[in-house]
Amino acid sequence: MTQRRPFRTASIAVVWLWLGLFALLPNLGLLLVTFLERGESDFVRLVFTWDNYARLADPVFIRILGESLWLAAASTLVCLLIGYPFAYAVATARRGLRPWLLLLVVIPFWTNSLIRTYALIIILKSQGLASNVLMALGLVREPVSFMYGEFAVFTGLTYTLLPFMILPLYASIEKLDKRLLDAAKDLGASSLRAFWHVTLPLTLPGIVAGCMLVFLPSLGCFYIPEILGGAKSMLIGNFIKNQFLVARDWPLGAAASTILTVLLVLMIIGYWLSSRRVALRERKGADTGAATAGRTPDTAHGDGEDMTHGARGRA
Amino acid sequence: MTLRLRTLRTWLVWLVYAFLYVPILVVIVYSFNDARYTTEWKGFTLKWYSALAANGPLVDAALNSLSVATLAATIATVLGTLAAICIRRYRFPGRKVLHGCIYVLTVSPDIVMGISLLIFFIAMGVQLGFWTLLAAHVTLALPFVTVTVLARLAEFDEQLIEAARDLGASEWRAFRHVLLPLAAPAVAAGWLLSFTLSMDDVLVSFFVTGPTFEVLPLRIYSMVRLGVKPDINALSAVMFTVTIVLVLLAQTLTRTRRK
Numbered sequence: 001m002t003q004r005r006p007f008r009t010a011s012i013a014v015v016w017l018w019l020g021l022f023a024l025l026p027n028l029g030l031l032l033v034t035f036l037e038r039g040e041s042d043f044v045r046l047v048f049t050w051d052n053y054a055r056l057a058d059p060v061f062i063r064i065l066g067e068s069l070w071l072a073a074a075s076t077l078v079c080l081l082i083g084y085p086f087a088y089a090v091a092t093a094r095r096g097l098r099p100w101l102l103l104l105v106v107i108p109f110w111t112n113s114l115i116r117t118y119a120l121i122i123i124l125k126s127q128g129l130a131s132n133v134l135m136a137l138g139l140v141r142e143p144v145s146f147m148y149g150e151f152a153v154f155t156g157l158t159y160t161l162l163p164f165m166i167l168p169l170y171a172s173i174e175k176l177d178k179r180l181l182d183a184a185k186d187l188g189a190s191s192l193r194a195f196w197h198v199t200l201p202l203t204l205p206g207i208v209a210g211c212m213l214v215f216l217p218s219l220g221c222f223y224i225p226e227i228l229g230g231a232k233s234m235l236i237g238n239f240i241k242n243q244f245l246v247a248r249d250w251p252l253g254a255a256a257s258t259i260l261t262v263l264l265v266l267m268i269i270g271y272w273l274s275s276r277r278v279a280l281r282e283r284k285g286a287d288t289g290a291a292t293a294g295r296t297p298d299t300a301h302g303d304g305e306d307m308t309h310g311a312r313g314r315a
Numbered sequence: 316m317t318l319r320l321r322t323l324r325t326w327l328v329w330l331v332y333a334f335l336y337v338p339i340l341v342v343i344v345y346s347f348n349d350a351r352y353t354t355e356w357k358g359f360t361l362k363w364y365s366a367l368a369a370n371g372p373l374v375d376a377a378l379n380s381l382s383v384a385t386l387a388a389t390i391a392t393v394l395g396t397l398a399a400i401c402i403r404r405y406r407f408p409g410r411k412v413l414h415g416c417i418y419v420l421t422v423s424p425d426i427v428m429g430i431s432l433l434i435f436f437i438a439m440g441v442q443l444g445f446w447t448l449l450a451a452h453v454t455l456a457l458p459f460v461t462v463t464v465l466a467r468l469a470e471f472d473e474q475l476i477e478a479a480r481d482l483g484a485s486e487w488r489a490f491r492h493v494l495l496p497l498a499a500p501a502v503a504a505g506w507l508l509s510f511t512l513s514m515d516d517v518l519v520s521f522f523v524t525g526p527t528f529e530v531l532p533l534r535i536y537s538m539v540r541l542g543v544k545p546d547i548n549a550l551s552a553v554m555f556t557v558t559i560v561l562v563l564l565a566q567t568l569t570r571t572r573r574k
Contacts, residue, residue: 217424
């Protein structure tokens with residue numbers, strides 16, 4: 001290009017400079033540290049070693065990793081099971097009511113998550129609200145505490161991250177063209193079949209986005225296990241934090257965080273591959289769909305849609 | 316829809332709202348309770364709120380957080396918007412890498428960003444404090460701004476810019492008079508998101524700030540670890556109220572703009 005575009009050049013340079021300095025370089029440094037030896041006076045010694053990864057092949061660490069993955073998966077699943085019907089109910093509520101119902105999800109979404117975690121203590125602790133309710137119902141005789149343990153951590157993750165599941169689900173369900181469901185029903189599909197074959201595939205992007213927004217943060221978070229789980233509960237986030245602040249074993253902590261990153265990257269690649277396959281299948285489906293639509297009287301509508309798709313594809 | 320299903324739906328909605336709101340409402344009620352340790356109601360008081368205002372370190376931490384969050388959100392919004400425009404508008408070597416980089420940053424765990432920046436700052440010999448925290452928060456928020464603005468840019472027609480360019484507008488003028496006004500709601504949303512990310516962040520701040528510069532989330536973190544205290548109840552109530560006001564404000568802003 002012969003044209004000189006100072007704005008363009010400057011923008012690209014500034015963005016790259018910032019990301020290079022504060023994202024790429026630090027992450028490369030982190031990777032480098034995982035291959036260095038632990039130092040006595042300084043944090044690391046410049047000696048190459050594989051030892052840090054070997055040290056992670058320890059049953060204790062593997063149990064921590066397994067426990068973290070299990071808790072993250074369990075809270076993601078529960079968030080989805082609560083969030084999907086809820087988001088569906090909100091997205092199909094009366095039009096005038098929807099913004100207000102949604103606002104009530106947005107407020108906890110923006111509320112400081114430490115404050116929300118703290119609020120759970122009052123509910124879960126001995127003689128807290130949960131215990132009092134159970135006593136009043138006569139289900140338990142003595143005050144019970146739900147604090148300090150796997151259950152409390154699980155509740156904490158689900159409670160703080162539920163809005164992150166609901167919002168993307170709501171967005172994708174609201175966009176859903178309800179006429180497709182009517183069409184499926186007209187063609188004789190039961191509600192369940194229509195849901196399984198129409199609603200679910202079309203809202204899949206929302207499901208995936210919601211699951212990622214719950215699963216990923218719940219893996220690295222160390223304050224929820226620390227506040228609600230007590231000293232006994234140790235998840236991967238706590239392990240990494242301890243290596244850096246208590247044990248002062250930077251290489252080991254860095255290696256553990258690299259394992260975490262690699263796991264997440266693998267998951268995202270898996271998701272990307274499967275979504276590409278779904279997209280391909282959908283495009284095929286859309287083509288045959290368009291061919292049949294051409295024969296119906298509703299051609300004008302179909303053409304309009306094709307054009308918007310075309311414009312997007314070009315852009 | 317059958318009547319039974321509809322009742323079930325209403326119940327579900329109310330249960331989820333109860334799950335989301337009861338804990339925080341209980342905390343707010345207790346913040347007015349005149350008892351230090353018991354969960355019993357011992358009468359109405361405002362003394363925990365005055366204790367809060369008299370808590371010097373806490374007020375300082377709050378002011379520190381506000382200044383870092385405002386600055387970080389502004390820088391992240393500028394850089395994030397520029398990144399979105401570069402990705403969307405320009406063809407240059409490394410464009411796909413940049414896009415991928417932004418995407419990876421939005422999903423990479425905060426704790427990894429925290430420790431990688433800690434290692435980086437220590438290796439560079441930088442004193443941990445205000446500046447390291449600012450740089451970290453900008454890096455934390457930047458990709459989210461880019462993603463928000465990119466989504467908005469995908470909605471409108473590229474030809475508007477091309478038209479402006481054809482009419483002789485420089486790249487900067489096309490940006491200033493066409494692109495920016497169109498992307499404005501997303502840019503504003505990106506700023507707000509960055510601000511909240513910065514005010515809310517524990518996982519990154521924990522590693523990249525020093526003892527000389529304490530921020531609100533870390534202060535709250537060290538208070539909360541000690542268990543339930545009436546002054547934290549009051550603090551929670553204050554922060555929750557501020558959040559509601561901000562959310563309502565943001566809603567009215569976007570609604571009037573749309574009209």
